[in-house]
Amino acid sequence: MALEHAILVSLAEQRSSGYELARRFDRSIGQFWSATHQQVYKVLGRMEQDGWVTATVVPQEGRPDKKVYDLTAAGRVELAGWLALPAQPEVTRSDLAVKVRGAADGDLDAVLAEVARHRALHAERLDSYLANEKHEFPDPESLTGRRLHQWLVLRGGITLEQGLIGWYDEVLGTLRKPTPRKATS
Amino acid sequence: MALEHAILVSLAEQRSSGYELARRFDRSIGQFWSATHQQVYKVLGRMEQDGWVTATVVPQEGRPDKKVYDLTAAGRVELAGWLALPAQPEVTRSDLAVKVRGAADGDLDAVLAEVARHRALHAERLDSYLANEKHEFPDPESLTGRRLHQWLVLRGGITLEQGLIGWYDEVLGTLRKPTPRKATS
DNA sequence: TTCCGCATGTAACCAGTTACATGATTAC
DNA sequence: GTAATCATGTAACTGGTTACATGCGGAA
Known part of the structure; x- marks a missing residue:
């Protein structure tokens, strides 16, 4: 609950x-x-x-x-x-991670396209968090109480987004065939 | 589903x-x-x-x-x-983040103790992931297909754990009163 | 005239958790 | 003798999603 x-x-x-x-x-x-x-x-x-x-x-x-x-x-x-009360452990549900794991049983390129889409989505979200941080908490050092706690949670969101994006990049960098030179564009 | x-x-x-x-x-x-x-x-x-x-x-x-x-x-x-099919966005549920945000409405030290407990838990889990990586995937460069995908998902788990631990440390570093010198040990 | 934002809800359904139940084997 | 591991399940419940429903005001 x-x-x-x-x-x-x-x-x-x-x-x-x-x-x-x-x-x-x-x-x-x-x-x-x-x-x-x-x-x-x-x-x-x-x-x-x-x-x-x-x-x-x-x-x-x-x-x-x-x-x-x-x-x-x-x-x-x-x-x-x-x-x-003790907090329950964090739970992260990632459809995408399951798909990456199963990518060999379907269309790998389709899965990679999804990874790329999520990468873009999270990059956007990260940007909005960072903009929010700059705007709402321009001087973190001076924060106390509730505002400080709010900032810390925002920092957590930022850290998670950065981690996800880093992972997406690792997946794409590893699984994407290098685009043939001279192709599209 | x-x-x-x-x-x-x-x-x-x-x-x-x-x-x-x-x-x-x-x-x-x-x-x-x-x-x-x-x-x-x-x-x-x-x-x-x-x-x-x-x-x-x-x-x-x-x-x-x-x-x-x-x-x-x-x-x-x-x-x-x-x-x-398109994958649904990642969902992370963190009781603890909600508690950090609300810490001013209760016992801050109790919340921090929980953060420390989770930090230890996740550090342990990270260690086991890293040990697993070393043992199961000693030579990542040579992986292909299913094994490669499995390794990438494990990398994702490792990245997430590292992110969480980093965030816990930021919270503890920010909210913990510096222990008075000469106190306990 | 069509869509978006504000504002509140009901009803049906689905996914997941918790508690309970059984029973053999092995290790401490 | 006590607990853990292997192995499978049922029943009751809770928490959350999806679909449906209504209605005003303002902008394009």
Whole structure:
């Protein structure tokens, strides 16, 4: 169980609606914990019933009303309790790694094209993380508390992306036949 | 869906029983796709019904009989088809990253202790991967085909572990109060 | 007029985990 | 005698995905 707790962490930083939470999971924290909006709404409902959060309907002009959620005291207790618990080991699921391993049983070039596509995807994501770091945390040395912790998690995302890209390059460098000279372009 | 396909890849390398598959998922391929033995048995049953694999009971002496699974032609077709499909993006779930991000809402030292514990765990795993590499692939330059692909996936595991360890060290180096001189030892 | 962003949800389904169950053999 | 390894499974549950549903406002 854990989306609960990721939401608690998110709400402790800032009260938000389900929609905002879902968007936030798409970005910063989503590197390490992702969730669709449907799942977020479902879990928020349960959390409200359990008394971890309270909802307030906030009317808006020109757009739909939203339900903004706040942590309750009980929610904070739950969060602190969870933080003290051992963390489960990291899990990385990579379709692509399985495909690389099985590449001999199908079309190797198709698999390599996928590796190249993922390489581009992650390079883009890495760029956006780096831009984000420059913009949001221009002076890491001076950070403390929550902001420092947020920066460290972003650093983790950056490190992982760099590792993946390095691995993609190793795979491509090893398995790609050197393009025949004079070919395309 | 994907455990199906990870099993197909595994069986294409070597016919195996459910038990053997489950053990294999604990090690090599488990870095990128893990599964419990229960889940493996369940999925193997479905795959047999779908005609992707066939089972043969192999009697053994001094230990229980086992059901060895082989790929069928249909299974090979399925595998080749899946390999040509786009791969879904990598997903990394890290409880610990969420805890680091939320550390200000609980006991920071407890979270750091967890980071240190995970650091040790992953350092151990990295060592075993490196030992495995040395032992199983002493001369990477000479590898081709399946063995080469296997080595590359192992390289991926090594890269990820190194990245994680680097990140743990960054977190610990940043958040750990310098131990007071003269304290414990 | 068509699509995108904002905003919230329900329902059906699927994949994976946890707990439980059995039973022989081998090593400490 | 106690635990680990080999070997296979069932049952109940949980967490997450996919598909479907609605409706306003603003931009192209």
